[in-house]
Amino acid sequence: MTDIPKPRTFNADGITAPFLHATFRRIWLASLLSNLGALIRGVGAAWAMTQMTSSADMVALVQTALMLPVMLISMPAGAIADMYDRRRIILYSLGIALTGASALTTLAWLDLVTPTLLLALCFLVGCAVALLDPAWQSSVSEQVPSDALPAAIALNGISYNLARSVGPALGGIVVAAAGTVAAFAINALLYLPLMFALFLWKRAPEPSRLPPESLHRAIVSGVRYIMNAPSIKIVLTRAMAMGLFGGAIIALMPLVARDLLHGGAETYGIILSAFGLGAVIGAFSVTEVRKRMTGEAAIRACALSMGGALVAVAISREPLLTAVALVLAGAVWMMAWVLFSIGVQLSAPRWVTGRALAAYQAASSGGIAVGSWAWGHVTDVAGVNVALLLAAALLAVSPLLGFWLPMPRVSARGEEPEMLDDPKVRLALSGRSGPLVVEIEYRVGQENARSFHNLMQDIQLFRQRNGAYGWSIARDIADPELWTERYHCPTWLDYLRQRNRATKSERALDQRATAFHIGPEPVRVRRMLERPFGSVRWKEEAPDRAAAKDLDSKHEHGAVS
Incomplete structure (x- = not known):
């Protein structure tokens, strides 16, 4: 043998x-x-x-x-x-x-x-x-x-x-x-x-399903x-x-x-x-x-x-x-x-x-x-x-x-991001569609309000470093248990990048925030396409220039799945 x-x-x-x-x-x-x-x-x-x-x-x-x-x-x-x-x-x-x-x-x-x-x-x-x-x-x-x-x-x-x-x-x-x-x-x-x-x-290339910035x-x-x-x-x-x-x-x-x-x-x-x-x-x-x-x-x-x-x-x-x-x-x-x-x-x-x-x-x-x-x-x-x-x-x-400014304690390489499935949408979007506004609603017991707010400061940092803009956290004055996290990304493609950049440790922060949520309904996430005046085509048959540009980008870099 x-x-x-x-x-x-x-x-x-x-x-x-x-x-x-x-x-x-x-x-x-x-x-x-x-x-x-x-x-x-x-x-x-x-x-x-x-x-x-x-x-x-x-x-x-x-x-x-x-x-x-x-x-x-x-x-x-x-x-x-x-x-x-x-x-x-x-x-x-x-x-x-x-x-x-x-x-x-x-x-x-x-x-x-x-x-x-x-x-x-x-x-x-x-x-x-x-x-x-x-x-x-x-x-x-x-x-x-x-x-x-x-x-x-x-x-x-x-x-x-x-x-x-x-x-x-x-x-x-x-x-x-x-x-x-x-x-x-x-x-x-x-x-x-x-x-x-x-x-x-x-060198083994690492293809991304999203086109480069x-x-x-x-x-x-x-x-x-x-x-x-x-x-x-x-x-x-x-x-x-x-x-x-x-x-x-x-x-x-x-x-x-x-x-x-x-x-x-x-x-x-x-x-x-x-x-x-x-x-x-x-x-x-x-x-x-x-x-x-x-x-x-x-x-x-x-x-x-x-x-x-x-x-x-x-x-x-x-x-x-x-x-x-x-x-x-x-x-x-x-x-x-x-x-x-x-x-x-x-x-x-x-x-x-x-x-x-x-x-x-x-x-x-x-x-x-x-x-x-x-x-x-x-x-x-x-x-x-x-x-x-x-x-x-x-x-x-x-x-x-x-x-x-004490030196940070670092013992191992930061965990790499994990690609997530894209959220399901019913509105026709191109990669350049935007701005995209995200609202996340939590229901938090009043006894945990301070701890939740402190955690959200860490979440603010990781959302912003991964691509979120205009981040805020608000509390409903008529319903003090209701908290709304809000931020936006310039385009749909920017949102997909921001969503897929979070590491395991950053996703753990999201899970900790979700753990504060109470009530029978899960945490509610809204993703909305902001439509300022002048952003909508006058006629349905008018060409969508953003979609045309996005099509060119897909031909060059591969389609966004």
Whole structure:
């Protein structure tokens, strides 16, 4: 009798579990090379700027040029990631980045690069990264099972920081030995393995029975979701503060090498590698930290440790001491960002993950971009060491934010929405028919009125973040047991989306509200098509333009069932 091989199993808590999945493993290895090339380019760009100008503002603006596009276009990029094939979006983004890197290589080879042109090309590459990041991060959940997602998120951070542990030093060697042209050329070439790995990814599409939203509507839906999701808003605020204060070391590291340590490109590469090595240590430690500490305690510890490391960097004039301090800084810096990213990805359902991650990228990158500019200005006025000490002081007091905005407790990915059958209707509707008004009547005992009203505050948030407008709750003055929840959606299609976006935990809130209902009749739901003056055709034979547009949409995206 032949033994039947046992299926491969893995420990979902183990940091290496996602490597058992071939798609993730292949893309991860290729991204490691791509990250290596990006860091070599970063060393070349920063050092090229220090050679062209002595202004600390201009040196710090290299980081700003790379990060500012993430803040500016992240939300449209997130909407695109949720609406279209994420694999294709990543490939298009890499194509833009490859174009920018190739242009930078050519112009540097022809000795035509100026400070302004360098910043412009860095901005172009930053735009590609801004378009890529939401699709890249949200696609991880399509490459591994949900229970391996936290480890996969951490591994993506490790990929970048493994590259950072050797990339900057290698970049310093390349710049010192062959010049910035070689650094830019290596960056361009190392995009190719990742593009090839993505071509091999046979992504299984997830067809929706509802057509996608327009870009404008998708952006609005994403913003409304985030504004009505307290846990995500807290993470975004804390991430922006960390980027604003802690980003000083990222922006000023070239000046630390040049002005405090009196070194060259090799010194800059070495201290960047020390920071990257620390980041790898931090990423590998995240799983254990999450087991032993709450998210709030971990973020506070990271901020305080980062502040102490910046003090050491500011007062040190010895490369070894600076490198040791940067190992600590890199570890807690990486740990904080992984914790923020996990918090966002596990709090958002899949339909809005790209937009939630885009908002996170905008908040973190915006903090780093604005901070880089501010710390460059402070350095011009008071010097590198004063800027670092001021940043350390702000990091030391930043844990006070936790008393106002404590980090949410997140242990598992938010439950995914379940598609419901469409409600039965007798009125001929097109997808564009609207506005649609929904009224839900509850009969609640007066002794439970306060508890019911408190619960409805939570229901208001989840209705609004899923697409409801004008939400209200009213109590009948002649019949105090009768409560009416009311909201509207712009169109019938918007209502179907709103109805099908609720997760299991959100549906549980509905069930809790229904449990308050008393009386022999069930909760009554009315769905009404609002008919303002001018919305009805003058004659029955007049063409229905909304229906015609909807028919075109059905031909393009598939009929609405």
